[in-house]
Amino acid sequence: MLELKARAKVNLSLDVTGKRADGYHFLRMVMQSVDIYDTLTFMRSKKPGIHLKTNVPSLVDEKKNLVWRAADLLMKRFQIREGVDITLTKRIPAAAGLAGGSADAAVALQGVSRLFGLNLSVQELCEYGVGLGADVPFCIVGGTALCEGVGEKITTLPPLPSCWIVLAKPTVGVSTPYAYRRLDEIGDYPHPDVESQVAAIRVGDLAGVIAAMGNVLEEVAAPEVPAIGQIEDYLRQNGAMAAMMSGSGSTVFGIFSEKEDAQKACDGLELNGLAKDVFLTVPFQEQEEHA
Known part of the structure; x- marks a missing residue:
């Protein structure tokens, strides 16, 4: 079993500098991980497919749940025939501006990569993640960072002073x-x-x-x-x-x-x-x- 933490973030700054023809907004923001987190566990399953359990019943809809979508993205891309059991324990509030869903998606990408030996780099994970949401690449990198573009351009920064x-x-x-x-x-x-x-x-x-x-x-x-x-x-x-x-x-x-x-x-x-x-x-x- 693999257990990982999906940490929330706050925006120390958030600017919108424009909009692409496809509707995505150009962003410029400084983000900071904080030590509040959801927990995800991953286990291989002989039964094919993604089997998701969560303590929030409203999140089990496969089409809307970012954990399911992130896992499905990699499993289809790499033609993984086995199944995976994922348990999501939510603590980060929803619709909160704390990237709870994005953090869960980021960890789902990391978890599937590790569980099935895909050995994807941080950069590769971020390239998959940006299609799931603007905050997902940052949630993969974590810490303190300047995020630009549609969330895909990340410059890591020194730690925020103690507070x-x-x-x-x-x-x-x-x-x-x-x-x-x-x-x-x-x-x-x-x-x-x-x-x-x-x-x-x-x-x-x-x-x-x-x-x-x-x-x-x-x-x-x-x-x-x-x-x-x-x-x-x-x-x-x-x-x-x-x-x-x-x-x-x-x-x-x-x-x-x-x-x-x-x-x-x-x-x-x-x-x-x-x-x-x-x-x-x-x-x-x-x-x-x-x-």
Whole structure:
């Protein structure tokens, strides 16, 4: 049996710079893995096909489930005749802007590659992954990275300076297709300074990273989900150096320098009911897994 962790991410910045003729958006974003994860287990099966079990019944639809689609992609491409049993244990909330589905797809590609001895490189896995979603290549690479194009161009960056991160997802989620469609309708919006943020990460300047934070999708998501702004205000008022929506939302994350302040903010959010799901976590780097 093979067991792997599929880690969530937050967007330290997210900019949309254009749109291709096929509808895919050109992105420029800095992403950071965090230590909140789903767990996937893989076992070979004599019964052909993909046999998926999960603790979330709504995710068993084969056509919609990214784990099934990722496994099916490689098994068809490499003509694998055996079957695979996959068990997905979800912890990352759905429709949250945390790349839960993308992280699961990334690990499904890695798991099938390892289980059946395909020995695919990170680059090869990313090439398969980008067809499943813009965040999948980053979720394969992990850590801290600048992601460009439609998600396929990845530049790894030094680790984010030490900090604590509070994740808080409101009861209402945000549909990713809806967020991008509304952004297209707006047309003109302020863009984050991604270059400055990358430069700050390279020199370990957390204050500089925070100063350059920005997410263009918050322009369209926040008016639809008032709790986004309310959670941001709460986090800032309770010790966060910064607070912003991640991805297409609706999860808000706050960055704290002190664990005690971060824990108090978590406790407060759980008490006041602003968020449905609340987590206290830290930035995660892949090399930590092997330390």
